Amino acid sequence: MGLPMEKYENDIKLKLTNITKIFPGVVALDDVSLELKTGEVHALCGENGAGKSTLMNVLSGNHQPDEGAVILRGDKVDVPNQLVAQKLGIGIVYQERSLVNDLSVAENIYAGNQPTNRWGIINFKKLFAQAKVLLAKLGMADIDPKTKLEYLSPGKQQMVEIAKALSQNPEILILDEPTASISETDAKVLFQIIHSLTQEGVAVIYISHRMSEIFQIADRVSILKDGKYQGTRIMSEISVDDIIRLMVGRDLVKQDYQSHVGEEVILKAENFNGPDFLNISFELKKGEVLGLAGLVGAGRTELARAIFGVDKKYEGELTLNQNPVKINHPMDAMKLGIGYLPEHRKEQGLFLEMTVEENIVATNLDVAVENKLLQFSKISDVANSYIQKLGIKTPDSKQKVVNLSGGNQQKIVLAKWLLLNPKVLIVDEPTHGVDVGAKAEIYAILKELTEKGTSIIMISSELPELLSLSDRILVLCNGNLTAELPKEDFSEEKIMHFASGTKNMFNKNSEKIGQPVSAN
Amino acid sequence: MKLSLKLLQDRVITLSITIAVLIIISSIIWPNTFPTFDNFSLVLLNLSIETIVAVGMMILMISGSFDLSVGSVVAFAGGFTAYLMYYWGVYVPVAIIAGIGVSILIGFINGFLVARVGINPLIQTLAMMGIIRGLALMVSGAGIQNFPESFNVIGQTKILGFQTPVWFMLIIVALFAFLVAKTTFFRKYYYIGGNEKAAKLSGIRVEKMKIYSFILISSLAGFAGILLSSRLGAAMSTSGQGMELRVITAVILGGASLLGGQGKILGAMLGTIFMGLISNVMILARVSGYWQQIILGLILILAVVIDIILKKNVGIAPKKYLKKAVN
Numbered sequence: 080m081g082l083p084m085e086k087y088e089n090d091i092k093l094k095l096t097n098i099t100k101i102f103p104g105v106v107a108l109d110d111v112s113l114e115l116k117t118g119e120v121h122a123l124c125g126e127n128g129a130g131k132s133t134l135m136n137v138l139s140g141n142h143q144p145d146e147g148a149v150i151l152r153g154d155k156v157d158v159p160n161q162l163v164a165q166k167l168g169i170g171i172v173y174q175e176r177s178l179v180n181d182l183s184v185a186e187n188i189y190a191g192n193q194p195t196n197r198w199g200i201i202n203f204k205k206l207f208a209q210a211k212v213l214l215a216k217l218g219m220a221d222i223d224p225k226t227k228l229e230y231l232s233p234g235k236q237q238m239v240e241i242a243k244a245l246s247q248n249p250e251i252l253i254l255d256e257p258t259a260s261i262s263e264t265d266a267k268v269l270f271q272i273i274h275s276l277t278q279e280g281v282a283v284i285y286i287s288h289r290m291s292e293i294f295q296i297a298d299r300v301s302i303l304k305d306g307k308y309q310g311t312r313i314m315s316e317i318s319v320d321d322i323i324r325l326m327v328g329r330d331l332v333k334q335d336y337q338s339h340v341g342e343e344v345i346l347k348a349e350n351f352n353g354p355d356f357l358n359i360s361f362e363l364k365k366g367e368v369l370g371l372a373g374l375v376g377a378g379r380t381e382l383a384r385a386i387f388g389v390d391k392k393y394e395g396e397l398t399l400n401q402n403p404v405k406i407n408h409p410m411d412a413m414k415l416g417i418g419y420l421p422e423h424r425k426e427q428g429l430f431l432e433m434t435v436e437e438n439i440v441a442t443n444l445d446v447a448v449e450n451k452l453l454q455f456s457k458i459s460d461v462a463n464s465y466i467q468k469l470g471i472k473t474p475d476s477k478q479k480v481v482n483l484s485g486g487n488q489q490k491i492v493l494a495k496w497l498l499l500n501p502k503v504l505i506v507d508e509p510t511h512g513v514d515v516g517a518k519a520e521i522y523a524i525l526k527e528l529t530e531k532g533t534s535i536i537m538i539s540s541e542l543p544e545l546l547s548l549s550d551r552i553l554v555l556c557n558g559n560l561t562a563e564l565p566k567e568d569f570s571e572e573k574i575m576h577f578a579s580g581t582k583n584m585f586n587k588n589s590e591k592i593g594q595p596v597s598a599n
Numbered sequence: 600m601k602l603s604l605k606l607l608q609d610r611v612i613t614l615s616i617t618i619a620v621l622i623i624i625s626s627i628i629w630p631n632t633f634p635t636f637d638n639f640s641l642v643l644l645n646l647s648i649e650t651i652v653a654v655g656m657m658i659l660m661i662s663g664s665f666d667l668s669v670g671s672v673v674a675f676a677g678g679f680t681a682y683l684m685y686y687w688g689v690y691v692p693v694a695i696i697a698g699i700g701v702s703i704l705i706g707f708i709n710g711f712l713v714a715r716v717g718i719n720p721l722i723q724t725l726a727m728m729g730i731i732r733g734l735a736l737m738v739s740g741a742g743i744q745n746f747p748e749s750f751n752v753i754g755q756t757k758i759l760g761f762q763t764p765v766w767f768m769l770i771i772v773a774l775f776a777f778l779v780a781k782t783t784f785f786r787k788y789y790y791i792g793g794n795e796k797a798a799k800l801s802g803i804r805v806e807k808m809k810i811y812s813f814i815l816i817s818s819l820a821g822f823a824g825i826l827l828s829s830r831l832g833a834a835m836s837t838s839g840q841g842m843e844l845r846v847i848t849a850v851i852l853g854g855a856s857l858l859g860g861q862g863k864i865l866g867a868m869l870g871t872i873f874m875g876l877i878s879n880v881m882i883l884a885r886v887s888g889y890w891q892q893i894i895l896g897l898i899l900i901l902a903v904v905i906d907i908i909l910k911k912n913v914g915i916a917p918k919k920y921l922k923k924a925v926n
Contacts, residue, residue: 387800428800432860445783452781453782
């Protein structure tokens with residue numbers, strides 16, 4: 080097969096013309112037009128709230144546009160619902176999972192489309208056979224279609240999600256942040272699948288915040304900002320900075336690396352052992368940013384949760400300011416000045432239906448207590464000071480958090496911890512699903528903290544941010560510490576070697592503790 | 600317009616307005632029988648026991664949980680106290696303390712099994728409802744009567760025209776309304792109901808707090824049961840039957856959500872008052888008791904539907920602050 084771009088040059092598969100979508104009080108899409116060529120990977124970029132998901136929801140029948148048209152292969156089509164979208168050959172993989180843990184892989188893939196006999200009874204034999212063929216075709220032959228979904232790793236589950244979308248043989252495949260929760264190895268497999276799909280003429284719309292991925296896989300990129308179309312470019316003719324400028328409408332100030340590492344050792348962990356990590360020892364200095372690198376499931380989050388006292392099943396000695404401490408509950412950790420910004424903002428960090436101010440004071444209601452009683456005006460005062468300090472964009476402190484964008488939500492979780500003046504702050508994927516503008520602001524906040532003497536342990540799967548912020552990086556692989564890298568030894572290649580287990584700086588005969596059961 | 604819509608989202612306000620309208624209309628229809636002190640005092644007396652339990656249920660529902668065993672606890676605590684006094688001649692205060700003591704124990708078992716062992720509250724308290732009802736039958740059988748006068752006096756005295764259960768209800772509602780609004784301890788239940796995982800990661804001792812909430816509702820139910828025995832001068836194994844669902848109905852009418860994180864103590868009392876007034880009006884209108892249940896069911900659905908409609912249209916903030924990609 081030849082190069083897809085040559086083969087299908089100028090073959091327009093889909094056109095969106097002048098799409099406008101208005102929600103109560105919000106113009107989500109403002110006169111947006113887009114062209115999709117056969118066999119191309121078309122990236123869609125924009126900050127959170129720029130309208131990417133809304134546009135894709137228009138295409139997949141979840142929303143009806145107020146103005147504009149969807150033109151498929153030259154014909155104007157109506158997409159009143161998802162079923163019609165499916166029939167028109169539009170497949171979508173949402174950011175949110177649409178799978179059921181208790182069902183088999185095959186049943187998940189063919190949810191609603193199971194092969195049946197004439198009385199409507201499911202033909203399982205055929206179902207499993209079909210699923211097997213589909214998985215093999217996608218290079219996922221190692222997944223048994225009869226396995227219950229919950230036994231698969233998050234990466235494999237994402238693959239099943241994609242297989243589900245592909246089971247209808249779509250001509251257009253929309254992927255919304257498909258790599259957000261999978262490891263780099265799984266991402267590579269995904270890219271191969273995408274590549275082979277485009278060879279067959281499938282057009283892929285790829286939404287992602289990760290620039291490196293877009294440059295790796297996309298042919299063209301379109302940019303949205305505040306619901307408006309900013310233009311389409313060929314990847315080879317545009318730089319990361321150009322895309323970001325179109326997305327945010329300004330240049331991002333790049334922070335120069337500056338170290339605030341002190342002499343004093345604040346935190347010392349010795350021989351930490353748990354179900355998901357083995358024999359981990361490290362020291363953390365005052366004002367230091369210690370990066371924790373590793374693949375999904377390497378045990379980084381589990382280690383952080385153990386230090387913070389969330390999961391009790393571990394052993395090991397923890398020393399804080401030269402004093403041995405025992406932490407059995409997050410409250411113990413907080414009393415000692417340790418904070419933990421969790422990996423999943425919505426599930427673990429926020430009270431979505433509660434107000435901004437209630438969220439900010441969640442860790443320390445005592446700030447608003449006078450004469451043993453809560454003063455609500457004080458809650459607002461404290462919250463407002465953090466809203467200002469961190470530049471949280473909200474109409475007022477009584478807005479429900481669920482209405483705010485991802486970046487602002489993350490800043491609220493951060494504010495919750497700043498309220499405690501932590502000596503040690505553990506941040507787990509602090510910029511997950513956050514747009515570039517908010518990312519830079521979060522980096523600045525973290526740097527400012529270290530300047531004031533707070534030590535930070537940062538877990539991140541985004542290597543660029545880990546490399547630019549950390550003073551030192553520890554790499555974990557399968558629960559083992561495989562490397563400790565000083566600033567001068569930082570490189571993506573090195574980290575990937577240690578993270579994937581091909582190299583180990585410490586003992587050569589490190590035990591393998593097997594695949595962790597669950598990475599959540 | 601915007602402000603008034605926001606106010607209408609507060610169930611305490613909407614329910615107060617509804618109750619006021621109900622009182623005005625009923626007073627016009629039955630000017631001689633409805634708006635009298637005796638009628639109101641009777642309505643309040645009839646709902647006082649359930650309101651005391653509703654206070655505990657509101658706190659539990661704010662934390663995202665509920666308790667189906669309260670009706671049985673009402674019967675058992677009343678029966679157990681009566682048993683001690685009648686058969687063993689136990690001194691009145693000691694019998695009362697023992698009755699509340701066993702209620703606390705029941706609450707602790709519920710709380711421990713739900714919070715520490717991880718049994719779903721529906722299953723745990725459903726099982727406990729059956730167990731305690733059985734125990735209630737064992738202690739009070741066909742009923743126990745003839746209590747010492749010093750016991751009957753607790754629930755049968757009139758102060759300023761109202762019987763004591765009404766006063767106990769008002770004190771308990773006022774006390775917990777204050778505590779829930781103004782102390783960090785009770786405020787934590789909103790966080791637990793809002794997001795349990797996030798609450799734990801914010802340093803709230805979720806398991807302990809849950810155990811406390813089950814102990815609280817059980818001891819309130821136990822107290823209510825003892826008060827009921829005193830008021831009636833008799834302990835019956837059937838008292839409190841079906842109370843759990845009436846109380847949950849009242850609490851939801853009063854602004855709680857099954858998902859947790861919402862509600863005010865005052866709402867719980869307004870919920871029981873509303874239900875008490877409806878049944879009072881039905882009696883005045885000579886409507887059959889069957890209709891009461893049908894109408895209450897319809898009102899519950901209506902209240903929740905109105906709530907959903909209001910929430911869809913309120914809280915639209917200026918464009919730039921909102922998530923634009925509403926999925």
